[in-house]
Amino acid sequence: MMQTVRDATLDVLRRYALTTLYANPGSTEVALLADLPDDLTFVLALHEGSVVGMATGQAIATGRPALAILHTTAGLGNAVGALATARVNRAPLVVLVGQQDRRHLALEPFLTGQLDGLAGDYPVWTHQPARAQDVPGAVARAWHEAQTGRGPALVVVPMDDWLCVMPPDQVVAAPQTLLRPVAAxxxxxxxxxxxxxxxxxxxxxxxxxxxxxxxxxxxxxxxxxxxxxxxxxxxxxxxxxxxxxxxxxxxxxxxxxxxxxxxxxxxxxxxxxxxxxxxxxxxxxxxxxxxxxxxxxxxxxxxxxxxxxxxxxxxxxxxxxxxxxxxLPQRPCRTDEPPPGRRETMAAPEVGEPLRAGHVLAALAVRLAPETIVVEETPSSRPELHRLLPARRPLGFVSAAMGGLGFALPAAIGLRMALPERPVVAVLGDGSAVYGIQALWSAARYRVGALFVVLANGRYAVLDRLAETADAGKPPWPAFEEVSMSGLATAFGCPARRITAHDELLDVLNDVVPSLPDRTQPLLLDIAVAPDHHFHP
Known part of the structure; x- marks a missing residue:
């Protein structure tokens, strides 16, 4: 039986260990994904930012390219911010982008993607093969391009390419193995x-x-x-x-x-x-x-x-x-050197005092095991997280170097899926969480036992503080205290707890944290915290 482009591409995916397919597919990806072989794992996300975010988490965890599949212009457009984060975070990704049928692209039919340059300079490589038969080689090359360039490599594939026949003498234009010599x-x-x-x-x-x-x-x-x-x-x-x-x-x-x-x-x-x-x-x-x-x-x-x-x-x-x-020889300790920073703690709130981010971070610090991966996306509390919750093992701290929101929640899922033996705790603000909230459905559906700690102050507190420090006057953006993070989590099928008091926080953490290594169910803690009155950019 003749091999199709799809068959040959799936063999490439197996060869390069791209066997987990993160996607939010559309019609241009059906021919690739329908009747997927059992040795490949399909992971559905409900938004393309979550698709790329989860793949980014896997790539960070393994140090090898992960696979994301996007649906033509809308999918790639929705994912551009996440692709930018992957590039700045040096996360290698192979990204397949669907395109309309090659046979009538010249007429620009419905769902034709104007894909060239849509993601700007963030991909390390972008390519649409000249022929359907070149797709498997392009995917293999994308793996090498992503690994070398430490970022997303995009391959645009018209939907009819997948069912085209591969000639038996077709050359796959990429090496099976690429050795990178070590510098002197x-x-x-x-x-x-x-x-x-x-x-x-x-x-x-x-x-x-x-x-x-x-x-x-x-x-x-x-x-x-x-x-x-x-x-x-x-x-x-x-x-x-x-x-x-x-x-x-x-x-x-x-x-x-x-x-x-x-x-x-x-x-x-x-x-x-x-x-x-x-x-x-x-x-x-x-x-x-x-x-x-x-x-x-x-x-x-x-x-x-x-x-x-x-x-x-x-x-x-x-x-x-x-x-x-x-x-180098051993140097004596310098007596004139100021002492390095030391790990800090924070006292529990007084009676009647509201919970603040530091109270939550301090409580986590004394309970999390050293091997825990902490994924951070809480801009107004990040300095406190650094002071109170140090990274004690490699991969102990992960954040979005690009600065855009929507990273932590899906990335934590990808990290936990790739490293199920390590506890994963995402600490994020409610303003950050809503950018990637759809990923909670994937966490629940695929039984990903990550803990999501949402510091919910009902506002973009970092922007409020920046406006204050710049003496720019009253900011025009309103608070959004009516948004319920636990309600959103529940709506997406993810268990959640609303926490408003310090004693309640400690009880929940004492119950949940010991279970983190073996959890197969996600949990979101919606913790009401008062905005801090200080900010250190």
Missing amino acids: ADEAGASLAGLLARSVAPVLVVGAGADHPRTWSALVALAERLSCPVWQESFGARAGFPQDHPLYAGVLPAGRAQQRNVLSAHDLVLAVGAPVFRHYPYQPGHLLTPGTRVAVITDDPAEAHRAPADLAVLACPAIVVEHLAAR
């Missing part, structure tokens, strides 16, 4: 060791690109060898160092002036897996105190190419840091 770690280590040897007071800045067990271990060895503090990049997607280590100093402030002040005591900044540097408010002035040198180790070409650094090393951070730590 010895040479890189020698150059960096020279800089560090001449440095009197070095400091490390780590970022999402260092979030790997081997890199964490190497960085701990290097920091202890140098006896230097370690700062986390601001607005990082992941933690690059154990945040309960004595040398961990905290998260860099977001403003250039504040960063310059924090790093002013150091004559060399070594950034590992982190950009140089991320800021939020624009502030004039030097990037660093004049005389402070900068070096960066990253496996992200764009991060290396744009770094205002004295030396940039484009290589696997773990390997380079291991070589570097082995070359």
Whole structure:
């Protein structure tokens, strides 16, 4: 029997372990998805942002491309924000986008997608094969493009392509295996060791690109060898160092002036897996105190190419840091170095005092196991989360580096599906949750035992605080306190609890947290919190 393009493509999916298909399909995907073989798993999401968000969670969990399937213009358009997040979070995705029938595309029939450029520059590669028979090779190439470019690779497939016949001599235009050579770690280590040897007071800045067990271990060895503090990049997607280590100093402030002040005591900044540097408010002035040198180790070409650094090393951070730590002598502890940051706690609310985000985060901090994956999307409370709830294991903290909302809820589902042995807790604001609320249906339908902790203050509190700090006058946006997160969760089939008091919070957490490793049912906690009166951007 002759093999179809669909058959050959499904073989490619198997070869590259793209066996979980996240989708919200339409008519242009029916020929691909109907009568799907039993060795492939279909996961339905009710919105394309959730499709890409769940696939992004899987890609972050595994470090390998995950598969998302989108429906022509509407599907790709709905998913663009999530694709942007995947790109900035360095999550490799293979994205199949359906298109109208190739045989009458010239007439622009109903559902014809004007797809070229719709996602802007966020895909690392976009391609519509010239012939139906080139689709399997394009999907295989997309896997390599996504893995190399650390982002979404898009393949546009007209709907009639799937049932076309594959010639027996058809070439799949992609390698079965692609080996990426490791850069010369010895040479890189020698150059960096020279800089560090001449440095009197070095400091490390780590970022999402260092979030790997081997890199964490190497960085701990290097920091202890140098006896230097370690700062986390601001607005990082992941933690690059154990945040309960004595040398961990905290998260860099977001403003250039504040960063310059924090790093002013150091004559060399070594950034590992982190950009140089991320800021939020624009502030004039030097990037660093004049005389402070900068070096960066990253496996992200764009991060290396744009770094205002004295030396940039484009290589696997773990390997380079291991070589570097082995070359350097042990330094004595500096007595003039201010003590690094320490893990903080927060007292329980007084009688009559409302619950605040910090009370919830503090309660989680003393109950969550070190291996818990915390997925964050609570902009107004993120500084408190960093202070109260440190990442103690690789992949212990995951966030959206791009800044758009709608990431945490579906990403937590994808992470838990890919790593069922690890507890997953998403901490998000109600304003963030409503951007991805449809994903709760998928969590319930596929029995994904993640815990969703919604800090519900009924407003966009971060915007309120920004308006206040800018002295911009009264903001025109209203509160939305009438929106019930527990009600929405229940409507999507996800169990939920509404919590309004501290004692009730502790009782629920004491009951739920021990069950997280083995849960097969999601749970949303709709926790009423009062807006905080302070904000640190």
